Amino acid sequence: MTISGKAYIAGIYEHPTRKADDKSLAQLHAEVAKGALEDAGLSKRDVDGYFCAGDAPGLGPLSLVDYMGLKVRHVDATETGGSSYVLHVGHAAEAIAAGKCSVALITLAGRPRAEGMATGTAPRNYGAAAPDVQFEYPFGPTVVNMYAMCAMRHMYEYGTTSQQLAWIKVAASHHAQHNPHALLRDVVTVEEVVASPMIADPLHRLDCCVITDGGGALVVVSLDVAKRLSRPRVKVRGAGEAPKHQMGGKVDLTYSGAVWSGPAAFGEAAVTPADIKYVSIYDSFTITVLMTLEDLGFCAKGQGGKFVADGNLISGTGKLPFNTDGGGLCNNHPANRGGMTKVIEAVRQLRGEAHPKVQVKNCGLALAHGTGGSLGTRHVSATLIMERE
Amino acid sequence: MASAERKFPAPLPNPETKPFWEAAGEGRLLLKRCRSCGEVHYYPRAHCPFCGSGETEWQPASGGGTIYSYSVMRRAEVPYAIAYVTLDEGVTMMTNLVDCDLDAIRIGQRVRLVFKPTEGGPPVPTFTPDESRGIR
Ligand SMILES: [Zn+2]
Numbered sequence: 058m059t060i061s062g063k064a065y066i067a068g069i070y071e072h073p074t075r076k077a078d079d080k081s082l083a084q085l086h087a088e089v090a091k092g093a094l095e096d097a098g099l100s101k102r103d104v105d106g107y108f109c110a111g112d113a114p115g116l117g118p119l120s121l122v123d124y125m126g127l128k129v130r131h132v133d134a135t136e137t138g139g140s141s142y143v144l145h146v147g148h149a150a151e152a153i154a155a156g157k158c159s160v161a162l163i164t165l166a167g168r169p170r171a172e173g174m175a176t177g178t179a180p181r182n183y184g185a186a187a188p189d190v191q192f193e194y195p196f197g198p199t200v201v202n203m204y205a206m207c208a209m210r211h212m213y214e215y216g217t218t219s220q221q222l223a224w225i226k227v228a229a230s231h232h233a234q235h236n237p238h239a240l241l242r243d244v245v246t247v248e249e250v251v252a253s254p255m256i257a258d259p260l261h262r263l264d265c266c267v268i269t270d271g272g273g274a275l276v277v278v279s280l281d282v283a284k285r286l287s288r289p290r291v292k293v294r295g296a297g298e299a300p301k302h303q304m305g306g307k308v309d310l311t312y313s314g315a316v317w318s319g320p321a322a323f324g325e326a327a328v329t330p331a332d333i334k335y336v337s338i339y340d341s342f343t344i345t346v347l348m349t350l351e352d353l354g355f356c357a358k359g360q361g362g363k364f365v366a367d368g369n370l371i372s373g374t375g376k377l378p379f380n381t382d383g384g385g386l387c388n389n390h391p392a393n394r395g396g397m398t399k400v401i402e403a404v405r406q407l408r409g410e411a412h413p414k415v416q417v418k419n420c421g422l423a424l425a426h427g428t429g430g431s432l433g434t435r436h437v438s439a440t441l442i443m444e445r446e
Numbered sequence: 447m448a449s450a451e452r453k454f455p456a457p458l459p460n461p462e463t464k465p466f467w468e469a470a471g472e473g474r475l476l477l478k479r480c481r482s483c484g485e486v487h488y489y490p491r492a493h494c495p496f497c498g499s500g501e502t503e504w505q506p507a508s509g510g511g512t513i514y515s516y517s518v519m520r521r522a523e524v525p526y527a528i529a530y531v532t533l534d535e536g537v538t539m540m541t542n543l544v545d546c547d548l549d550a551i552r553i554g555q556r557v558r559l560v561f562k563p564t565e566g567g568p569p570v571p572t573f574t575p576d577e578s579r580g581i582r
Contacts, residue, residue, distance in 0.1 A: 185458035
């Protein structure tokens, strides 16, 4: 069974807040759910499938369907970190294709800023039962230094430079200047990125994504439901997902799970990277983007540095416009999980609803990619290809 | 030289990994080798991640290795170097690089095992540049 053409993204919503001191986590989930359903022209009574991940409070779907008063016949709480919501679109399409639901709601919310979490620079201990933790936690693995080790090895093997990585932030900042909700709206230069404080060599502060509160939601529907709605139709063409880990000690940090999730999604969609007009690439760090572009086949392995340099990711002038909302690097990375906003901006592009300054002309085919977990240890890559019908 | 010693949090052994941490307490680094397919793996586990066999046995590591990648965490009370070191037995393990100039670390550098005490637990295997072996 293929999901290609079986489901449509009918509703999107990105919470405008970037700091939610005065709201609870469940409340944020409900607000983004309401926003996405209104965008689709649906109500909560139409929802018969609900999807959430590790950011959900309490018992996940058990707590949130209760809080929101949903009556559904299908739930899915697949947790793959920040890639979860990209993956959920594929899973929702599968559920719709199998007749398990016809209106699937996917929500994400979080308040790491309000809670003052040291999300990037503090190691997290998941306890003695986690088989990996005792062999890693004592050594201080953080989100930043795990990705940094990938960057360091990439530089060693391919000659990638800090200046090349910086171009990714520069491109994101060019887009963010047009987004009134973006946390960082100043256009930055390569020199400014490289001169920003070192967090974990070779990643500088401006190589890292923002920490924000808020969230987002998606509504995925069957063709029958989509036909009744008035919004432009965005079809799910293909999806792929793949975990990658340390492989029993055969560690190779030069590539990500996108080498597997990409071909699966491209194959299902029956398109190639050359057909894609716009990409939302998970941008927890600049190195995440560079490796993902290589692994998805937008350039040869090791050529990512040259590919992103000189503004090639900037909409209107570059060869492959990316993250036109400013991405996680400048706009929003709610709950430390960027997958949701990746899908949302891709849908805006396909609908022609991105900011006019960054809207890609004739944007008929777009890709969204998520990298959840840690690139340096274990992560799940999720690739999604969508088409304007 | 780093100005202060980094404090290592204690690892949390469980029944499956108790022998590893007991050996660490005696200054020995153990790896797991599969009796069925012969592969050595890391981190250690009861079931071989390559063939799935439950017949795995402990074997000592020589203690020599090469830096595969590293990063110096500057945003910490005491900056420290996390690393992946590829052991001479062929497996790559997460560790810290210690007792060295953090700005002089290089990928490909030869390193040797040195155990460091933890706060209330068994010592952890870290590595330090092996001056006698140079860069490979
Ligand atoms: Zn085996």
